[in-house]
Amino acid sequence: MALDKLLENExxxxxxxxxxxxxxxxxxxxxxxxxxARTLIESRTRQLDSARQAELVRARSAADLDSNAQRLSASDSLQAQAFATSEGYLQGAAQSPEYPMILVRLLEEALTVLPGARVVEAATAEHGAVHQALSQLGRSLEVRANEQIRTGVRLVGADGKSSVQNTLLGRLERVRGELAPQISRLLAE
Structure with a gap:
C-alpha cells in the first residue's frame, strides 16, 4: 500500500x-x-478627447466665420444705406436755392475740359438752375433735356461727338471705392 500511497501522492x-x-x-x-484593455481604453479615451477638441476647434472656427460674415453683411448693408442717404441728399440739393451756384462750379470745371461746348444737357427739372448758372458765367449755350443727367450737367462739343459729364452723383460714384474702406473702418469702430 505504501506504493499506492506514494503514487497517489506523486x-x-x-x-x-x-x-x-x-x-x-x-x-x-x-x-x-x-x-x-487598459491601454485600449486609454488610447480610445485619447482619440475621443482629440476628436472632441478638433470638433470644438471646428465649431469655434465656424462660429467665428459666421460672426465675421454677419459683421460683413451688416457693414455692407450699413455702407449701402450710407451711400443711398448720400445720393438722396445730393438729389435733394437740386431743389435748394444754392443749386445754381453749385452748377456754376460744375459748369466751370466741365468748360475747362471742353471749352468749345455748344450744348448743355441736364434733367428738365434742373433747367432753371442751369440757365441761372450760365447767366452768372456769361455764357449762352443751348440747353437740352436729358433725364439721365441729374444733379449736374453734360456738355456736348460742337461736333456732337465729344462730351464731358460733371454731376454730383457721378462724383459720389467715382469716390465710392475710396470711401468704402473708410466707411467700413468707421462702422467697425
Missing amino acids: TQQEIEQIRAQAQARAEEIVAQAQER
Missing part, C-alpha cells in the same frame, strides 16, 4: 503543480488582458 503533487502552473498562467493571461 500524482497529487503533479496535479497541484499543473494547477499552480495553470493558475499562474491564467493570472498572467488575465494581467496581460487587463493591460491590453
Whole structure:
C-alpha cells in the first residue's frame, strides 16, 4: 500500500503543480488582458478627447466665420444705406436755392475740359438752375433735356461727338471705392 500511497501522492503533487502552473498562467493571461484593455481604453479615451477638441476647434472656427460674415453683411448693408442717404441728399440739393451756384462750379470745371461746348444737357427739372448758372458765367449755350443727367450737367462739343459729364452723383460714384474702406473702418469702430 505504501506504493499506492506514494503514487497517489506523486500524482497529487503533479496535479497541484499543473494547477499552480495553470493558475499562474491564467493570472498572467488575465494581467496581460487587463493591460491590453487598459491601454485600449486609454488610447480610445485619447482619440475621443482629440476628436472632441478638433470638433470644438471646428465649431469655434465656424462660429467665428459666421460672426465675421454677419459683421460683413451688416457693414455692407450699413455702407449701402450710407451711400443711398448720400445720393438722396445730393438729389435733394437740386431743389435748394444754392443749386445754381453749385452748377456754376460744375459748369466751370466741365468748360475747362471742353471749352468749345455748344450744348448743355441736364434733367428738365434742373433747367432753371442751369440757365441761372450760365447767366452768372456769361455764357449762352443751348440747353437740352436729358433725364439721365441729374444733379449736374453734360456738355456736348460742337461736333456732337465729344462730351464731358460733371454731376454730383457721378462724383459720389467715382469716390465710392475710396470711401468704402473708410466707411467700413468707421462702422467697425
